[in-house]
Amino acid sequence: MFQIVQGGLRPNMLKPQFNILPEGARAGGLLPVIIAVMIYLCALALFAALSLQFGIAAWSTNLDRSFTVQIPADALPKEDLAVSVASALKALPGIASIEALSMEENTALLETWLGKGNVSADLPIPALVDVKIEPGSAVTAAALQEALSGFAGAQVDAAGTWLSQLRGPALALIANAYFILGTVLVATVAVVIFGTRAQLAAHQPTIQIVHHMGAEDAVIAKEFQFSFLRLGVLGGAIGTVLAIVTLLIIGTTLGEGDEGLLSIMRERWWAAFVLLPLPLLSAALTMLTARLTVFYALRSIP
């Protein structure tokens, strides 16, 4: 009997309402798998780029206004000196907060690098004073150093100095992540074009018949674009789920001691859920690519 396979949509929007192409001969096979792999790689690259971007931005916000005053390990009593330094700087205008770190806190910082329990008592550890200035304050490292002229050996380090050294490689990594994302997207588009062309070639006689009966290009394109839409949703969903699982595993298994750029990703593993709309984007990309490929191919038929 007459089968209306796409009923329920607006009248005359999808003409003809039965499928022009045989149902079993539509795009499929390994294409969803390839799309899934592509979207998986896209998701990882996108997550890496975004988390690095947000991480660097957060570091910049926090550390651009941070200074560290270092009191030599041989200065005695260095912890008292640290408290005096903090008192001296507190009087300056534009200072938001000052904290003299205890020796336990200093040891904990070193243990990040040397391992817990590996910081021996005879290790010369300087005393540290953490200084944060108010947003927009004109206080500079030189001004702080000048204010500490009475404290022999006290040295002011601006966090922004080493942050700027880190920012370059981080931005390069972000750029690389976006480049990988772009490359994978281009590859995805190429795969869909290849798949669409294969389908067009396989069904050329049918397409020519319908074309000569007066089917608009859009009607023929719809046959393909909805087929590829399904593939895009399926492949996109599989790829995204796999990517989220991967990121969740990374987020939960990276040790607390791991630092550096990976720690940015670890701290933002929950942001993996930002990837949830990817199947929709994948569907839109595959559908649009298939549609444009069909339109382009049909131009060769008078």
Added chain:
Amino acid sequence: MPKAQAQAVTPALEGPHSANRVRFENVGMRYGLGKEVLRNITFELDPGSFHFLTGPSGAGKTSLLKLLYLAHRPSRGVIEIFGQDAANMGRKRLPALRRRIGVVFQDFRLLNHLSALENVALPLRLAGGKDAQIRDHVRELLTWVGLADRMDATPPTLSGGEQQRVAIARAVIGRPDMLIADEPTGNVDPQMSRRLLHLFAELNKIGTTVVIATHDTALLERVPANILHLEDGEMVSVPDRPGWP
């Protein structure tokens, strides 16, 4: 047998019928960069006229039909279909013109995955017809061509004659302004051949221009019609000898 020769080219028709006129003037056609397979083709089909296209194999009948059903562009000349310049028309406007033309291909060109009913319904679907109307019309027509019990069959399960009747039903279901048929009675028995000719004649009576390419001399004897005769890619006068084409 009245053998009215194709009319000479006349200035553009005025009045209500000019919109459905078909006119070829000095038309040439070639495939790719090859030599012209049709040369200096000039004729005019009045709305509601009936024509046979004759000529030996290789004379260019199929190529001329391709130009008529807008499957190919001419290499030169003027083609006016239903009063519109089809030779230079943009691609986007061609589908609407094609939907006014019904074509019966020699090899039927049915869609094998669709039933006979769906194949015949296809032109109405493409024209945006309503489901109920389409179903009723298609059933009625398939019954008329003797396929009432074969509506749900797919083309591979139909005989050659049945496929041909489905192809003809598909071509006429939309009451086209022009019907083009390539050897439409080649695979059917004499009785069905008469029925199909009757169908073409009935369509012709309600204003459809009919062009039938055929080798069947019996067909030419039975139907009073104009004759377009091709010889080696050119339109020539109808030979006046028995047994042609």
